[in-house]
Amino acid sequence: MFRQGLRTLLEAAQHIEILGEASDGQESLKGIEKYQPDIAILDIAMPGLSGIEVAKRLPKIAPGTKTMILTMHGDTFFAVEALRANVQGFMLKEESIDHLVQGIRKVAAGEVVVSPSLEKAVFKELQNNQNKKTGAAASSILTPRETEILQLVAEGMTNQEIADLLFISPATVDTHRKNLMTKLDIHSVAGLVKHAIRHKIVTL
Incomplete structure (x- = not known):
């Protein structure tokens, strides 16, 4: 019932086309391989294979498909x-349809999206794992x-200099810097520089 309701709501959104749907993990894999969608929306708990297991297999059968998990499991x-x-x-399934559509569009554009209620805790956990292991996890998001x-900030460039180099506005650069700080749970430029050096995004 949830899947049918979701389909109806998404079909009403502009520039979103539903290519197919599935009731379990194996059926999802077959449909994704057949249709090669831009985005596959999966659940954690699906019969047969979980959404995470399906996502792990997609690079081989649908390398161009991005994946979003939509679930009630807010852990x-x-x-x-x-x-x-x-x-x-x-x-999370509790998100409004507007937030969900916005999230889908961001994923389609290559961004990583996490429900606001989980975002800070998730990125903090990734950073903790990063510090304990290789440091790749948090940067990978x-x-x-x-x-x-991040690289240009660590190299000492100002917002205006970065904007001129990348042909974007200083306000856009500032937004990216704020997103970096939120995702990495770092609250100063000096902290960003240390992170970039520690994880070899820049070298001394």
Whole structure:
């Protein structure tokens, strides 16, 4: 029933086309391989294969398909595991349809999206894991543009200099910097520089 209602709501949104739907993990894999969608929306709990297991298999059968988990399971653990499995979006079913559509559009644009109620805890957990292990996890949730901004900030460039180099506005640069700080739970430029050096985004 939820799936049918979701389909109806998404079909009403502009520029979103539903190619198919599935009732379990195996059926999801077959449909994704057949239709090669831009985005596959999966649940954590699906018969046969979980959404995370499906996501892990997509690079081989649908390398161009991005993945979003839409679930009632609001545990940080599941969100972290999903992002580790290269899932680009993790949203809760309690989100409004407007927030969900916005999240879908962001994932389609290459961003990583997590429900606001989980975002800070998830990115903090990724950073903790990063510090304990190799440091790759938290940086992996940055978009290519955010990584580029982080590198330039760490190199000492101002917002205006970065804007001129990348042909974007200083306000857009500032937004990226704020997103970096939120995702990495870092609250100063000096902290961003240390993070970039520690994880070899820039070198001394």
